[in-house]
Amino acid sequence: MTKTVIIGTNHAGLAAANAILDHSGQEVVMIERNENFSYLSCGTALWVGRQIESVDGLFYTNREDFEAKGAKVRTKTTVENIDFEGKVVHAVTQQGEKVEESYDKLVLATGSVPISPKVPGRELKNITFMKKYEEGQNIDQMFEHEEIKNIAVIGAGYIGVEMAEAAKRRGKNVLLFDALDRCLPSYYDPWFTDDMDKNLAEHGIELHYGELVKEYKGTDKVEQIITEKGEYEVDLVINAIGFSPNNQLAKDHLELFANGAYLVDRHQQTSDPDVYAVGDCATVYSNALQGTTYIALASNALRTGRVAGENIVGNSIESPGVQGSNGISIFGHHMVSTGYSVESAAKFDLDVKYTDIEDTQKPEFMKENDDVKLRIVYEANSRRIVGAQMSSTTSDISMAIHMFSLAIERQVTIDELGMLDTFFLPHFNQPYNYINKAALAAE
Numbered sequence: 001m002t003k004t005v006i007i008g009t010n011h012a013g014l015a016a017a018n019a020i021l022d023h024s025g026q027e028v029v030m031i032e033r034n035e036n037f038s039y040l041s042c043g044t045a046l047w048v049g050r051q052i053e054s055v056d057g058l059f060y061t062n063r064e065d066f067e068a069k070g071a072k073v074r075t076k077t078t079v080e081n082i083d084f085e086g087k088v089v090h091a092v093t094q095q096g097e098k099v100e101e102s103y104d105k106l107v108l109a110t111g112s113v114p115i116s117p118k119v120p121g122r123e124l125k126n127i128t129f130m131k132k133y134e135e136g137q138n139i140d141q142m143f144e145h146e147e148i149k150n151i152a153v154i155g156a157g158y159i160g161v162e163m164a165e166a167a168k169r170r171g172k173n174v175l176l177f178d179a180l181d182r183c184l185p186s187y188y189d190p191w192f193t194d195d196m197d198k199n200l201a202e203h204g205i206e207l208h209y210g211e212l213v214k215e216y217k218g219t220d221k222v223e224q225i226i227t228e229k230g231e232y233e234v235d236l237v238i239n240a241i242g243f244s245p246n247n248q249l250a251k252d253h254l255e256l257f258a259n260g261a262y263l264v265d266r267h268q269q270t271s272d273p274d275v276y277a278v279g280d281c282a283t284v285y286s287n288a289l290q291g292t293t294y295i296a297l298a299s300n301a302l303r304t305g306r307v308a309g310e311n312i313v314g315n316s317i318e319s320p321g322v323q324g325s326n327g328i329s330i331f332g333h334h335m336v337s338t339g340y341s342v343e344s345a346a347k348f349d350l351d352v353k354y355t356d357i358e359d360t361q362k363p364e365f366m367k368e369n370d371d372v373k374l375r376i377v378y379e380a381n382s383r384r385i386v387g388a389q390m391s392s393t394t395s396d397i398s399m400a401i402h403m404f405s406l407a408i409e410r411q412v413t414i415d416e417l418g419m420l421d422t423f424f425l426p427h428f429n430q431p432y433n434y435i436n437k438a439a440l441a442a443e
C-alpha cells in the first residue's frame with residue numbers, strides 16, 4: 001500500500017487525489033489550511049458583478065466526496081515543515097494541535113500567493129487581494145454599502161480587468177491602474193488590448209496606465225492613493241498585480257525555476273524522486289517555447305495534478321505540455337489566446353512573424369453576421385505556429401482557439417494551416433474560413 005500525502009487541496013491537489021484514488025491499494029492523506037475545497041476563483045468576479053445568482057455553484061466538490069473514496073482529509077490544518085530525510089510532514093490544526101503524517105510519495109499543491117506592492121500605507125483597512133473565497137465575499141459585502149463608492153483596482157491583468165467590470169456592474173466609480181501602458185499585456189498584443197481598453201473606457205472605467213502607486217493614505221481605512229501622476233480619493237483598493245509560486249515548504253530542498261516555482265519534469269517529479277509538484281507552485285513545459293516556463297492557470301493545475309497522480313500509481317505518463325490557453329469576456333467583448341503574442345515571443349527570444357485578419361464569420365449575404373479578429377504568430381525559420389489571439393464582440397470564438405492550441409502542440413506550420421479542411425455552410429462559415437485566409441496571406 002503506497003501512502004501519498006497531498007499538501008493543498010484546490011484544483012491541482014484535488015486532481016492528483018482523484019487520479020490516485022481511482023486506483024485500489026492506495027492510501028491518500030489530503031492536508032488543507034482552509035476550510036473550503038475546490039473554489040473556482042474565476043467565478044468571484046461573476047458573483048460580485050451579479051452575473052451569476054449564487055456562489056454555491058463555484059465549489060465543485062467537497063471533503064465528503066474524497067472521504068467516500070477512502071482518503072483521510074485534514075482541513076483547517078497548515079503544514080509547517082517537511083522532514084524530507086525521514087519523509088514526514090509536520091502540520092498544525094487551527095486549534096493548535098500538532099499532527100504529523102509519514103509519506104512514501106508527497107505531492108506539493110500549495111499554489112500561488114498574490115504579489116503585494118510594497119508601498120507605505122499598505123496595512124490600512126479596505127486594501128484587499130482577490131485570491132481566496134473569503135476575500136471575494138468580503139468585497140461583495142463591502143459593495144453593499146453606499147459609502148463605498150470609489151474603487152481602485154491595482155493591476156489591469158486578468159483579475160484586475162474582471163474585477164473592474166464587476167465593480168462597474170455594481171454601480172461603483174472604478175479607477176484601473178497598471179504599471180504598463182495597456183491592459184492584459186501578458187497574453188495579447190496591443191492590436192487586441194487597444195479594443196479592450198476602449199471597451200473599458202466606454203463603460204466608464206477610468207484608466208490609469210503607466211501609473212505606479214507610491215503610497216496609500218488614510219487614518220484607519222484607506223482614503224487616498226498617491227501615484228507619481230496624482231492623488232485619488234478611494235474607499236476600497238483591490239490588488240491584482242500577479243501571483244508568485246508558493247514555495248515556502250520546500251524552497252531549500254528542491255531545485256527551483258527562476259521565479260521560485262518548483263522545477264518539475266514531464267512526470268511532475270521534482271529533484272527529489274519521492275516528491276511531485278503540481279499547479280501554480282510548479283513549472284510547466286511550454287510547447288510554444290519548447291522549454292520550461294511558469295503559467296498559473298486552473299487548466300494547468302487540473303492537468304498537472306492528474307499527471308502526478310497517474311505516475312504515483314505506476315502509470316508512467318508524460319505531460320503533453322501546455323500552451324497557456326486562456327480567455328476573457330468583458331461587457332460582451334470576448335478575447336481568447338494561446339501560446340505567445342508577438343510581444344511576449346520577443347521576451348522569450350522567439351524570432352516570429354505574424355499574419356492578421358479582420359473578417360465576418362459568414363458570407364456577406366447572410367442577414368446576421370459575426371465579427372472576428374485573428375492574429376496567428378509563427379516562428380520565422382521553422383514556420384511552426386507558436387501563438388494565436390482572437391476576439392469578437394458578437395460570438396463565442398473559444399472553440400477555434402482550441403484548434404490553435406493543438407496546432408502549437410503538434411508543431412503545425414502556418415503553410416499547413418492555409419489549406420486546412422474547414423467546412424463551408426453559410427450559417428457558420430465562408431467558403432474560405434478566416435483561419436485559412438489568414439494563413440494563406442502569411443508571408
Ligand SMILES: Cc1cc2nc3c(=O)[nH]c(=O)nc-3n(C[C@H](O)[C@H](O)[C@H](O)COP(=O)(O)OP(=O)(O)OC[C@H]3O[C@@H](n4cnc5c(N)ncnc54)[C@H](O)[C@@H]3O)c2cc1C
Pocket residue numbers: 007008009010011012013031032033034041042043044045077078079080109110111112130131132159246249278279280281296297298299300301
Ligand atoms: C480571481 C481569480 C480568477 C481566476 N480565474 C481563472 C480562470 O478563469 N481560468 C483559469 O484557468 N485560471 C484562473 N485563475 C487562476 C487559478 O485559480 C489558479 O491557477 C488555480 O487556482 C491554481 O490551482 P492550485 O491548486 O495549483 O493552487 P491554489 O488554487 O492556489 O491552491 C493551493 C491550495 O494550497 C493550500 N495551501 C498552501 N499552503 C499550504 C500549507 N502550508 N498547508 C496547507 N495548505 C496549504 C491553499 O490554502 C490552497 O487551498 C484565477 C485566479 C484568481 C485568483
Ligand SMILES: NC(=O)C1=CN([C@@H]2O[C@H](COP(=O)(O)OP(=O)(O)OC[C@H]3O[C@@H](n4cnc5c(N)ncnc54)[C@H](O)[C@@H]3O)[C@@H](O)[C@H]2O)C=CC1
Pocket residue numbers: 042117154155156157158159160162177178179180183184185186211212213240241242243295296297326327328
Ligand atoms: N480568465 C483567466 O484565464 C484568468 C486567469 N487568471 C490567472 O491568475 C493569475 C493572476 O492574475 P493577475 O493577478 O491578474 O495577474 P496578471 O499577470 O494577469 O496581471 C498582473 C497585472 O499587474 C500589472 N502590474 C504588475 N506590477 C504592478 C504594479 N506594481 N503596479 C501596477 N500594476 C502592476 C502587470 O502589468 C499586469 O498587467 C494569472 O496567472 C492569470 O493567468 C486570473 C483571472 C482570470
